[in-house]
Amino acid sequence: MKFVSEFRDPDAAKALIADIAEQAAKQPPRKFMEACGGHTHAIYRHGIETLLPESIEMVHGPGCPVCVIPMGRVDDAIAVAAQEGITMCCFGDVLRVPGGTSSLLEAKANGADLRVVYSPLDALAIAEQEPDRQVVFLAVGFETTAPSTAVTAIQARDRNVDNFSIFCNHVTIVPPMKAILDSPGMSLDGFLGPGHVSTVIGTGPYEFVARDYGLPLVTTGFEPVDILQGVSMLLRQLSEGRCEVENQYKRVVRDEGNKAALGLLNEVFELRPHFEWRGLGFIGQSALALNETFAKWDAEKRFSVPGLRVADPKACQCGEVLKGAIRPWECKVFGTACTPETPIGTCMVSSEGACAAYFNYGRFRAKTRIPVRPA
Amino acid sequence: MNSQEERDQVHERITQWKLRPQKLKDEVITMAHGAGGKASQALTDAVFLDAYGGEELDRLDDGAVLDVPAGKRIVFTTDAFVVTPRTFAGGSIGDLAVNGTVNDLAVMGATPQWLTVSAVLEEGLPIAELRDIVADIAAAAATAGVSIVAGDTKVVEHGAADGCYLTTSGIGVLDSNLSLGAEHVRPGDAVIVSGSLGDHGMAVMLARGDLKLKADIASDTAPVHEAVRALLDAVPSTRWIRDPTRGGLASTCNELAVATGMGVSLFEESFPIKPPVAGACELLGIDPLYVANEGKFAAVVPAEHVDAALAALRSVPVSAEAVAVGEINDEHPGMVVAHTPFGGSRIVDMLVGAPLPRIC
Numbered sequence: 153m154k155f156v157s158e159f160r161d162p163d164a165a166k167a168l169i170a171d172i173a174e175q176a177a178k179q180p181p182r183k184f185m186e187a188c189g190g191h192t193h194a195i196y197r198h199g200i201e202t203l204l205p206e207s208i209e210m211v212h213g214p215g216c217p218v219c220v221i222p223m224g225r226v227d228d229a230i231a232v233a234a235q236e237g238i239t240m241c242c243f244g245d246v247l248r249v250p251g252g253t254s255s256l257l258e259a260k261a262n263g264a265d266l267r268v269v270y271s272p273l274d275a276l277a278i279a280e281q282e283p284d285r286q287v288v289f290l291a292v293g294f295e296t297t298a299p300s301t302a303v304t305a306i307q308a309r310d311r312n313v314d315n316f317s318i319f320c321n322h323v324t325i326v327p328p329m330k331a332i333l334d335s336p337g338m339s340l341d342g343f344l345g346p347g348h349v350s351t352v353i354g355t356g357p358y359e360f361v362a363r364d365y366g367l368p369l370v371t372t373g374f375e376p377v378d379i380l381q382g383v384s385m386l387l388r389q390l391s392e393g394r395c396e397v398e399n400q401y402k403r404v405v406r407d408e409g410n411k412a413a414l415g416l417l418n419e420v421f422e423l424r425p426h427f428e429w430r431g432l433g434f435i436g437q438s439a440l441a442l443n444e445t446f447a448k449w450d451a452e453k454r455f456s457v458p459g460l461r462v463a464d465p466k467a468c469q470c471g472e473v474l475k476g477a478i479r480p481w482e483c484k485v486f487g488t489a490c491t492p493e494t495p496i497g498t499c500m501v502s503s504e505g506a507c508a509a510y511f512n513y514g515r516f517r518a519k520t521r522i523p524v525r526p527a
Numbered sequence: 528m529n530s531q532e533e534r535d536q537v538h539e540r541i542t543q544w545k546l547r548p549q550k551l552k553d554e555v556i557t558m559a560h561g562a563g564g565k566a567s568q569a570l571t572d573a574v575f576l577d578a579y580g581g582e583e584l585d586r587l588d589d590g591a592v593l594d595v596p597a598g599k600r601i602v603f604t605t606d607a608f609v610v611t612p613r614t615f616a617g618g619s620i621g622d623l624a625v626n627g628t629v630n631d632l633a634v635m636g637a638t639p640q641w642l643t644v645s646a647v648l649e650e651g652l653p654i655a656e657l658r659d660i661v662a663d664i665a666a667a668a669a670t671a672g673v674s675i676v677a678g679d680t681k682v683v684e685h686g687a688a689d690g691c692y693l694t695t696s697g698i699g700v701l702d703s704n705l706s707l708g709a710e711h712v713r714p715g716d717a718v719i720v721s722g723s724l725g726d727h728g729m730a731v732m733l734a735r736g737d738l739k740l741k742a743d744i745a746s747d748t749a750p751v752h753e754a755v756r757a758l759l760d761a762v763p764s765t766r767w768i769r770d771p772t773r774g775g776l777a778s779t780c781n782e783l784a785v786a787t788g789m790g791v792s793l794f795e796e797s798f799p800i801k802p803p804v805a806g807a808c809e810l811l812g813i814d815p816l817y818v819a820n821e822g823k824f825a826a827v828v829p830a831e832h833v834d835a836a837l838a839a840l841r842s843v844p845v846s847a848e849a850v851a852v853g854e855i856n857d858e859h860p861g862m863v864v865a866h867t868p869f870g871g872s873r874i875v876d877m878l879v880g881a882p883l884p885r886i887c
Contacts, residue, residue: 162796165869197814199871270739270811376869512876 159375168380169203175387181207184386185476186344189216190374196509198376211476212506214328217293218245219498219505222428223462225321226251229290232455233264241275242290244268249501252462272304279316288451291320296348298322299413302420305446319451320441325349326357327438332475333365342386345371347401354409355397362395373401420446430498431471470497473506480510548572556652561682574658579665583676591676593641600703602637605696615734617745620693621663626748628697629671633752634768634824636707637699643677647692650685671750709786711766717833718853721754721823721846723799724776728818729807742803749822754846761839766827777816777875779825780863790859796868797852817878
């Protein structure tokens with residue numbers, strides 16, 4: 153647990169909390185967006201919102217890959233999974249995402265062969281072990297997970313695994329950040345920049361945030377001390393009148409990113425002209441598809457998918473939540489029609505979704521009493 | 528010898544032949560083993576009675592007749608077991624089937640006495656594997672000091688079940704004066720757990736092999752009745768006891784919060800979680816508070832008796848690592864809140880969905 157315990161150290165955290173309180177007292181109220189779903193989860197998991205001064209508001213951004221899958225894509229995945237002879241492999245989070253009429257979990261209950269895997273390579277292994285099945289990996293995620301999908305595609309090609317294909321829903325982080333910065337009424341004062349995405353793409357792609365929008369961005373890790381330090385660094389930039397791209401997560405993120413992983417992405421994927429994001433609508437060049445060389449392993453080309461766009465439910469305000477325009481509990485259906493058991497919007501599905509995180513962890517505001525620690 | 532005598536001798540041989548113990552020569556379970564005929568009898572004799580037969584079970588009556596001590600009440604419970612895989616580091620479905628029911632009786636404050644075991648077997652199950660499971664049942668029952676007094680076996684077609692499902696029912700004898708329950712819990716009471724959290728759930732996860740993780744984690748499956756007895760002897764005013772199996776301590780505390788209408792505060796830094804379990808949970812993004820235990824219990828005791836409770840528990844091997852993890856309050860009714868070491872807090876809600884299916 154080294155490399156974890158240090159970043160949950162109470163003394164380090166307390167020093168940062170004091171530093172943040174001191175800096176915040178000298179500044180106007182600030183709104184910071186954490187880009188990653190991992191940040192959102194950690195903020196609630198460790199009760200960090202309860203430790204920040206009231207003048208600092210954390211806005212939960214679009215970085216939960218499960219939360220941004222539009223319903224039409226879920227329906228497409230279900231349509232593929234329901235076909236005779238198909239085994240669909242996916243990450244556990246994806247099972248409960250609501251589509252237009254049902255979810256993959258319901259498809260599984262109705263007999264579809266759906267298996268939860270922890271790596272796309274596990275799906276490839278299943279394809280090799282069960283040559284009579286058509287094995288489809290449902291790929292979801294930002295640049296963090298896309299390289300492992302790329303490696304899997306390359307191995308499928310090199311090992312001639314014909315009964316394997318990829319239903320690709322990989323997305324990229326910069327276009328939605330741009331979309332949010334361009335949206336009317338945007339009132340952010342800075343970003344906690346993506347952590348794991350940045351291990352792949354580096355910090356260069358975020359320069360536009362400082363250059364074009366005049367906002368500071370700090371690439372930040374996922375432990376409590378990381379997040380508190382990220383917030384402290386944003387406040388310091390603002391108080392010193394700087395707006396730069398800084399890297400708090402240096403133990404993992406190199407400014408130039410991971411060249412080998414970037415090479416894999418280039419070899420396997422191409423940008424889609426446009427892709428629909430749940431709640432954000434269509435965003436140009438924001439998602440990846442397998443390129444022509446790997447067309448043979450592209451499930452969208454191998455199987456017929458309906459490809460129908462399903463409008464988000466009217467009551468659902470996932471888009472407003474993702475943009476930071478409203479907070480989770482300000483949504484009309486939050487906690488009533490939309491709960492983790494019966495999610496309407498995807499923000500309520502994944503534990504990294506802003507609404508589910510708030511519902512599960514955040515509803516309680518610490519009272520004045522500081523609990524006594526047991527001996 | 529006349530022909531009548533010869534015929535009588537032949538008949539006698541046939542009678543003796545029919546009365547002989549049936550031999551079990553099969554290597555796998557077939558539908559015949561569930562048909563109630565000779566194959567069923569052979570399976571019962573050679574596998575079940577051989578492992579845990581006794582005065583009551585050997586009679587093969589339709590039910591067991593049990594003597595309840597005068598003036599005592601009984602506690603009766605039942606539990607089904609469908610864990611996959613059937614063996615894992617630290618135990619098997621056989622251990623779970625005994626300890627699960629024994630512990631349900633124990634946390635009611637009862638002394639576990641009698642069990643029944645029903646097995647649903649899938650056609651094709653290797654009998655060698657069944658023998659291993661049954662041996663584990665026998666050993667666990669002996670350890671827990673319970674007799675198996677009735678049982679049943681059914682066989683279903685290949686594909687209609689996954690190998691072997693077990694159901695155990697149990698009866699324990701309860702001291703008539705004892706009264707445990709959420710209605711006795713008061714604000715200020717302490718919440719204690721009898722030892723490390725999350726061992727069983729993670730051991731099963733790792734045994735599935737699809738994580739490609741290796742770690743020194745074993746299931747904690749064990750009977751806890753002696754530890755419960757030690758606690759009740761030391762602190763007769765113990766309010767409430769529950770075993771945090773599926774859904775882990777988080778679910779148990781939520782049940783407590785709902786049943787009492789009070790709040791439960793937990794202190795994260797006091798959670799007894801072994802480093803390999805904490806590491807595996809961290810890697811998989813699982814909160815160990817939600818991971819199942821099979822040899823632990825949580826108890827609520829009056830705050831002034833915490834030290835006595837912990838001292839009593841620590842004197843019993845199965846609860847040697849007992850610690851206090853929280854307290855009851857009236858500040859956030861019906862809600863469980865965990866406090867982080869640096870003063871943050873978060874809600875610990877009921878589990879949604881099934882991240883760890885079929886762990887018991």
